Amino acid sequence: MQRIVIVGSGNLAEALAQAVARSGLDLVQLFARNPQRGPEVARLAGTAWTADPQQLAEADVYLLCVSDRAVAEVAASLPVPTGAVVAHTAGSVPIDALKRFPLRAVFYPLQTFTRGRAVDFRQIPLFLECSTPALREPLEAFARQLSDTVLFADSAQRARLHLAGVFACNFANALYGAGAAILRDAGLGFDLLKPLIAETAAKACDAASPADVQTGPAVRGDRPTLERHARMLSGQPDLAAIYETISHYIWEISKRT
Template identity: 35%
Template sequence: MNIVIIGSGNIATHYAKAFQQLGNQISEVYSKTSANANALAEVVSAQSVDDLSQISEEADLYIIAVSDQAIEPVVNKLPSRLEGTVVHTSGATPLEMLHRFKKHGVIYPPQSLSKDIETDLSTIPFAVEANTPEVEQKLLEIAQAISPKSFLCNSQQRMALHVAAVFVNNFSNALYQVAFDLLERENLDFELIRPIILETANKVRYQEPSAVQTGPAIRGDKQTLDSHLEFLSHDEHLAQIYQNLTALIIKTR
């Protein structure tokens, strides 16, 4: 299969490497920054392109792996006559964004990927969607060649998956930083709570999160909750976050 990668960042890099390792030809890599296009193109033995009007029209698959806000400008610059399948990799961008193309779809990885960190893509359940059953089945086969966990979904399900990923990844990481700052303020090392982070993550590998919820909120321990809020009184914003999350937990009791 002949593939054009549009983008040179984290997802583009992982996709380009994965598809090449499966025996596909990465014919071109596009980036508006020539140096970035060159860097990834060299890794996967492809031609680099920094002008979308120069993109080959002979590829079997075009993978748009750019930031969400950059998808529409890229789509508008690509020729609508492309015969190959055009996909994007976004969790939150509607399938309809690609309606200009005869065959189009989505291959979305609900995972935080960094191009400088090796990741086993076979463990990621890629979400696949397309404009026709035929294209959908073809894209599913393509995704399952990388990860057997890949599955079909609709746009609403893909949005739910993306929002859920933000909660468990971006929001939880922001809370880790809150914890880091609180400990640092008292001259304590973040290493002290790494074990509890890992233990909680391990528990939810096998159980529903509500089944392993612990802490003063789930116990209805008002005395401890009040003590915590007193400790956080130096920062009204953090105290409000604490109260909101406490209320969320109490609702599950």
């Protein structure tokens, strides 16, 4: 598993293409239908680009870096040579989405990716699944050329990982945005929250469980502060509902620990 084709031109494709190019693997091509992003991502990784399925290069592994809903459709359109491994990178898509390929796999990096932002792939946990036991060893050897943390997880476990990631990353980031908006309404800048965000994340990573380092009015059962905050959010029903729900969750969790 040395010759690699990456399919897609989104944020993950950009990061993974560059990681493959920096490794000892051979990135032979980027296949992407987007005529703007495809050549751009290929240039960043120093490889060839095509949008024509008939020009798809021969490779040992085809990594599908496309949206969850596009995995099956894109896979069906690829004239992959016999004997090649086809792997998707989606967290919540079962391996059977690639059932037309005898050698199919999942290659799921548990990380958030943003266009133009460099990541160290060696630090990213990679979760693998494969269609046959014979594929397990070579797939793991391939993955270890990109990451120091490689684990096998079936589709059910990977769905849980994806769900946990949504809470820990997507929801947390949306709440950072809510905090920034509250400050903006007061004529203050988001930079004021950055030390708090950094320390909160550092404490959670250092603790055995994030619940062990939970702080704030909800964990203390500070009803006057909770009610004051609720009044401040009375004109923003969505944020008020989020505040109430999460505060209740924090209080309930605190009673169990």
